[in-house]
Amino acid sequence: MKFLFEDIHVSTRSRTELVDVTRQVEEIMRKSGVRNGLCVIHAVHSTTAVIVNENESGLTKDIIKKIQQDFPKGAGWLHDMVDDNADAHLASSFIGPTRIFPVRDGKLIRGTWQSIFLLELDGPRTRRIAIEAIGE
Amino acid sequence: MKFLFEDIHVSTRSRTELVDVTRQVEEIMRKSGVRNGLCVIHAVHSTTAVIVNENESGLTKDIIKKIQQDFPKGAGWLHDMVDDNADAHLASSFIGPTRIFPVRDGKLIRGTWQSIFLLELDGPRTRRIAIEAIGE
Amino acid sequence: MKFLFEDIHVSTRSRTELVDVTRQVEEIMRKSGVRNGLCVIHAVHSTTAVIVNENESGLTKDIIKKIQQDFPKGAGWLHDMVDDNADAHLASSFIGPTRIFPVRDGKLIRGTWQSIFLLELDGPRTRRIAIEAIGE
Numbered sequence: 164m165k166f167l168f169e170d171i172h173v174s175t176r177s178r179t180e181l182v183d184v185t186r187q188v189e190e191i192m193r194k195s196g197v198r199n200g201l202c203v204i205h206a207v208h209s210t211t212a213v214i215v216n217e218n219e220s221g222l223t224k225d226i227i228k229k230i231q232q233d234f235p236k237g238a239g240w241l242h243d244m245v246d247d248n249a250d251a252h253l254a255s256s257f258i259g260p261t262r263i264f265p266v267r268d269g270k271l272i273r274g275t276w277q278s279i280f281l282l283e284l285d286g287p288r289t290r291r292i293a294i295e296a297i298g299e
Numbered sequence: 300m301k302f303l304f305e306d307i308h309v310s311t312r313s314r315t316e317l318v319d320v321t322r323q324v325e326e327i328m329r330k331s332g333v334r335n336g337l338c339v340i341h342a343v344h345s346t347t348a349v350i351v352n353e354n355e356s357g358l359t360k361d362i363i364k365k366i367q368q369d370f371p372k373g374a375g376w377l378h379d380m381v382d383d384n385a386d387a388h389l390a391s392s393f394i395g396p397t398r399i400f401p402v403r404d405g406k407l408i409r410g411t412w413q414s415i416f417l418l419e420l421d422g423p424r425t426r427r428i429a430i431e432a433i434g435e
Numbered sequence: 436m437k438f439l440f441e442d443i444h445v446s447t448r449s450r451t452e453l454v455d456v457t458r459q460v461e462e463i464m465r466k467s468g469v470r471n472g473l474c475v476i477h478a479v480h481s482t483t484a485v486i487v488n489e490n491e492s493g494l495t496k497d498i499i500k501k502i503q504q505d506f507p508k509g510a511g512w513l514h515d516m517v518d519d520n521a522d523a524h525l526a527s528s529f530i531g532p533t534r535i536f537p538v539r540d541g542k543l544i545r546g547t548w549q550s551i552f553l554l555e556l557d558g559p560r561t562r563r564i565a566i567e568a569i570g571e
Contacts, residue, residue, distance in 0.1 A: 164300060164436060164571050166471045168539050199302045200433065201339065203473065203537050207546035209489045216392040217345045221377030225385050226392055228376075233369075233505075240500075241493030249497050256488040256498055257530055258393055260549065265339050265431035267304050272429045274343035277396065293544045295537035297472065297570070298433070299300050300436060335438045336569065337475065352528040353481045357513030361521050362528055364512075369505075394529055401475050401567035403440050408565045410479035413532065434569070435436050 167195035167296040175286035179230055181214065181223045182281045184292060189271065191294045198269050200298015205261045207293055210251035210285035212258035217276040230254055230284070251284035258282065266298055303331035303432040311422035315366055317350065317359045318417045320428060325407065327430045334405050336434015341397045343429055346387035346421035348394035353412040366390055366420070387420035394418065402434055439467035439568040447558035451502055453486065453495045454553045456564060461543065463566045470541050472570015477533045479565055482523035482557035484530035489548040502526055502556070523556035530554065538570055 169191045173182050184204075192202055204213050216222070233254070240249030262279065264271040281292055305327045309318050320340075328338055340349050352358070369390070376385030398415065400407040417428055441463045445454050456476075464474055476485050488494065505526070512521030534551065536543040553564055 166571075168471075168537065168544075199304075201337075201431075201473075203535065205535075205537055205544060207544060207549065209487070209546060209548040214392045215345070215396055216388055219378055219381060221379075221381055222385060222388055225376040225378050226389060229389050240497040242491060242497050243493075245491060245493055249494060252488055252494055253498060253501050256486045259395065259531065259534065260487055260546075261535055262395065263339065263341075263397055263399065263535065265304065265341055265429055267431075272304075272341060272343060272431075274345060274396075276345040277343065293537055295473075295539075295544075299302075335440075337473075337567075350528045351481070351532055352524055355514060355517060357515075357517055358521060358524055361512040361514050362525060365525050395531065398531065399475065399477075399533055399535065401440065401477055401565055403567075408440075408477060408479060408567075410481060410532075412481040413479065435438075 165197050169294050171292040171294060173281050173290045175283040175288055178286050179227045180283040180286055183218050183278050184281055185279045188279050188294055192296050195296030197266055197296045197298040200266045202264045202266050202271055203295040204279055205293045206281055207291050210248055210255055211290055212255050212260055212282040213262045214280045214282045215262050215277050218278040248285045254284050301333050305430050307428040307430060309417050309426045311419040311424055314422050315363045316419040316422055319354050319414050320417055321415045324415050324430055328432050331432030333402055333432045333434040336402045338400045338402050338407055339431040340415055341429045342417055343427050346384055346391055347426055348391050348396055348418040349398045350416045350418045351398050351413050354414040384421045390420050437469050441566050443564040443566060445553050445562045447555040447560055450558050451499045452555040452558055455490050455550050456553055457551045460551050460566055464568050467568030469538055469568045469570040472538045474536045474538050474543055475567040476551055477565045478553055479563050482520055482527055483562055484527050484532055484554040485534045486552045486554045487534050487549050490550040520557045526556050
């Protein structure tokens with residue numbers, strides 16, 4: 164059984180932002196030597212999430228707008244009295260910090276339009292995504 | 300370590316639809332010979348998702364209605380200028396393309412009311428769900 | 436390859452509630468002897484979910500309030516004619532019954548603010564969360 168753990172570090176520039184990390188994830192997968200198994204993409208934060216979808220410039224703006232509509236900042240949340248980012252925690256809770264892909268013949272089983280994004284919800288910050296390649 | 304990769308192909312008939320694939324997933328699991336491990340259910344599209352819940356005819360209609368309420372079509376999204384399905388991408392992004400189950404003694408650890416569905420969000424189309432059985 | 440399967444049983448006290456199970460998950464991981472691999476946290480119900488986020492008392496109240504706002508009970512769902520909990524099924528479908536963590540050197544790769552919760556959506560009930568440690 165083979166394992167490779169490697170972090171991707173991302174510096175975000177806005178409060179809400181999508182950062183495409185597909186190329187870095189695939190590069191880590193290649194280095195791992197895993198032919199068959201899994202790839203886990205796990206953001207180690209409670210105000211980010213990982214999203215898989217199409218990298219089209221209009222759509223990434225739509226996703227951010229939808230997040231801001233569905234999880235409005237400063238809507239009277241209790242957590243805002245502790246730290247002014249309850250909206251970010253709520254979106255992260257619902258969407259989730261992790262996505263996984265099956266890996267076959269050394270490659271992610273990934274649709275043409277399935278790009279992998281870090282979803283920043285309380286930036287700008289430096290963020291860490293833990294990547295694990297596991298298999299044989 | 301054992302692996303089995305197999306695709307489930309689904310032809311959907313409506314724009315928004317739930318297709319129960321539990322039986323096919325369990326059949327692939329049986330064929331895999333994996334006694335202990337994981338089963339990954341991964342739809343390789345950016346306008347579908349995978350959902351786990353009860354297969355009750357009222358509830359499946361409720362889920363579709365809720366999707367249409369929360370992700371209305373044609374609500375002024377930028378991506379609709381490229382391809383008329385931003386709502387489908389948004390729902391897919393939030394819900395996610397993948398669900399996984401622990402596998403023990405050759406069976407999914409699955410509650411009585413946990414059926415596995417492809418959620419079509421931009422049908423009708425032919426869709427592919429990649430199933431991976433992994434373990435020993 | 437090593438496996439450990441163990442259940443966490445939770446008795447919830449309210450209809451909508453978050454129960455922190457981080458300590459129990461980490462204890463099972465320790466017992467498993469798995470150094471590198473995965474930890475799967477899977478609630479075997481269709482009216483619960485698993486959430487990863489910060490255990491701050493204001494925030495956990497905010498999450499419950501947000502669930503109740505976004506998935507209101509008794510909003511005319513068809514499933515309510517069968518069993519009065521369509522709202523719980525809808526939230527469970529969207530959020531998902533499972534979360535996973537990479538495991539390295541015997542520990543979950545887990546951010547400081549990433550606690551693991553069972554999200555009860557139709558309590559009070561006794562609930563079962565299946566934990567699987569898998570790896571080497």
